[in-house]
Amino acid sequence: MTLRKYRQADWEEPLIFELGREDRVGFDVPSLEPELIDAVADITEFVPSGMLRTKPAGLPEVSEIEVLRHFIHLSQMNYGVSSGIIYPLGSCTMKYNPVVNEVLAGHPKMTEVHPEQDESSVQGMLEFLYKLKSGFLEVTGMDDGTLQPAAGAHGEYTGILLIRAYHQNHGELDSRTEIIIPDSAHGTNPASAIMAGYKTVEVPSNEDGGVDLGALKSVVGPQTAGLMLTNPNTLGIFDENIAEIAAIIHEVGGLMYYDGANLNAVMGKCRPGDMGFDVVHVNLHKTFSTPHGGGGPGSGPVGVKALLADYLPVPDIVESDGIYSLSYDKPKTIGKVHGYHGNTNVMLKAYTYMLSLGGEGLKEASELAVLNSNYVAYKLKELRGLSLPFGEGKWRMHEAVLSAAEMEADTGVRALNVSKKLLDYGIHAPTTYFPLIVPEALMVEPTETEPIEALDEFIEAVKEISELAYSDPEEVMNAPKNTTIGKLDEAKAAHPKTICLSWRTYCTMAP
Numbered sequence: 001m002t003l004r005k006y007r008q009a010d011w012e013e014p015l016i017f018e019l020g021r022e023d024r025v026g027f028d029v030p031s032l033e034p035e036l037i038d039a040v041a042d043i044t045e046f047v048p049s050g051m052l053r054t055k056p057a058g059l060p061e062v063s064e065i066e067v068l069r070h071f072i073h074l075s076q077m078n079y080g081v082s083s084g085i086i087y088p089l090g091s092c093t094m095k096y097n098p099v100v101n102e103v104l105a106g107h108p109k110m111t112e113v114h115p116e117q118d119e120s121s122v123q124g125m126l127e128f129l130y131k132l133k134s135g136f137l138e139v140t141g142m143d144d145g146t147l148q149p150a151a152g153a154h155g156e157y158t159g160i161l162l163i164r165a166y167h168q169n170h171g172e173l174d175s176r177t178e179i180i181i182p183d184s185a186h187g188t189n190p191a192s193a194i195m196a197g198y199k200t201v202e203v204p205s206n207e208d209g210g211v212d213l214g215a216l217k218s219v220v221g222p223q224t225a226g227l228m229l230t231n232p233n234t235l236g237i238f239d240e241n242i243a244e245i246a247a248i249i250h251e252v253g254g255l256m257y258y259d260g261a262n263l264n265a266v267m268g269k270c271r272p273g274d275m276g277f278d279v280v281h282v283n284l285h286k287t288f289s290t291p292h293g294g295g296g297p298g299s300g301p302v303g304v305k306a307l308l309a310d311y312l313p314v315p316d317i318v319e320s321d322g323i324y325s326l327s328y329d330k331p332k333t334i335g336k337v338h339g340y341h342g343n344t345n346v347m348l349k350a351y352t353y354m355l356s357l358g359g360e361g362l363k364e365a366s367e368l369a370v371l372n373s374n375y376v377a378y379k380l381k382e383l384r385g386l387s388l389p390f391g392e393g394k395w396r397m398h399e400a401v402l403s404a405a406e407m408e409a410d411t412g413v414r415a416l417n418v419s420k421k422l423l424d425y426g427i428h429a430p431t432t433y434f435p436l437i438v439p440e441a442l443m444v445e446p447t448e449t450e451p452i453e454a455l456d457e458f459i460e461a462v463k464e465i466s467e468l469a470y471s472d473p474e475e476v477m478n479a480p481k482n483t484t485i486g487k488l489d490e491a492k493a494a495h496p497k498t499i500c501l502s503w504r505t506y507c508t509m510a511p
């Protein structure tokens, strides 16, 4: 196989202020009507004199084509699911966002409404939110829910507050103080539990990668408020003991929280509601194909079993005779967790995705995601220096975690170096050093849309890197070389005193 040549190192784009020249005009602002000139003069009277401009604002003086080229160049220096062969960032489900989602989300009927409008004038918006919630409840097997939370972590926090409200209403707020969390969990799980006022108790994983049942039994008791779990977990392994885990927690009066960030593995195949979970969040910005790079807006709707429905945030959208309206009728509500309805634009993309795939399509997406991940995992496992810890011989789900511990011991090349070297091939780095229970972890999630050629290209690149690690380890350790910015000092690059992010003319803190 011929690997694509990738070289970005020579690219340099000037700052927009360095382009163009004095008095060049990109856009002519129409001159003001005489009455507006008077109005501006009137307003100016109220601005303190020290705050008035004495010279024109220092804007770049560029023509339209220069602006266009500048931003197109910058976008090409960026990396995204639509530009690279594979974006294997595990635990993130960086899946392709079909263009139709964007087209609908950009429709003026959706972008030009305001949440303060009268309900009668936003029936379409309310209808789609109502139907999205129904679809979400069907996929998760829950009875009721809220679309408000703006991210997975926000959904977790909301879900734990619901568990807390439930115990409070049962007079057990002070006695149930602990949330149990497996050691393979995502860091947001303990963070959410602690923010909601709980103490966290960690349970170890067994050699199959699931929860160690003996250890779980030894920590549950009347102090248990609940357990947070993602299934499949961050090792990409489905915990087959889930019904027994739920029984252990329910037996002591605790509640089961499902972190749905990994739903891409099981959509349409099995439902957290049927596994024994009482509350669940799903990351629409992962499983339902809405982009979430760079910390952009997300959506983490929460679903609950009937026993928690009274505590859900308000307002809820209800329907009667085909008319949609907002309802605040929840006396025990935990209140609002987001302004209005949450990030509706993200939700619209998710809804479009759900409708365009349909039930069978969602199921097939999960099946392909699992197939792709196993194809990659079991090919990579054979490469020198790599292994697939936990769950010997078990199928992985939508993602898999490899270990480069042997490579490090043999050659000094670490998981971090393998990830950085992949950038030289124009491939995004996998998630590195997570979950914490795998030494030198490389967590790979190819997702369902990658064709086999892309997967093979990725596997071939890792193979070349593994061979290079054993023949010329320095070469791997000094990567990347082909990117606009080469190997960085990880500590310095993140330190506010040495990193200079301002326009270079003003930068006084050269590293």
Ligand SMILES: Cc1ncc(COP(=O)(O)O)c(C=O)c1O
Binding pocket: 091, 092, 151, 152, 153, 154, 186, 188, 189, 230, 234, 259, 261, 262, 283, 298, 300
């Ligand atoms: C397993 C798991 N849980 C929770 C989260 C938190 O989701 P978010 O980033 O939307 O807050 C993530 C994010 O990567 C995750 O992988």
